Amino acid sequence: QPMRSAYLTLMVDSVEEVERIYRLLSDGGEIFMKLEETFFAKRFAMLRDRFGTSWMLLYGSMGD
Numbered sequence: 001q002p003m004r005s006a007y008l009t010l011m012v013d014s015v016e017e018v019e020r021i022y023r024l025l026s027d028g029g030e031i032f033m034k035l036e037e038t039f040f041a042k043r044f045a046m047l048r049d050r051f052g053t054s055w056m057l058l059y060g061s062m063g064d
Helices: 015-026
Strands: 008-012 030-036 041-048 054-061
Touching: 008 015, 015 030, 015 041, 015 054
Parallel strands: 008 054
Antiparallel strands: 030 041, 041 054
């Protein structure tokens, strides 16, 4: 069984980069929260890749 209790968090420097990584990691995986703007980040997503690793992707805090 894949590990389900921990997420790797990846913070990136551009919207283009976070969108590229999101496409790669979500291909064949499971999306829990699609990549979108939130109250705390310009882009945020939660997903599990095809290998069972859970990810949180983050670009830019709203205070930037």
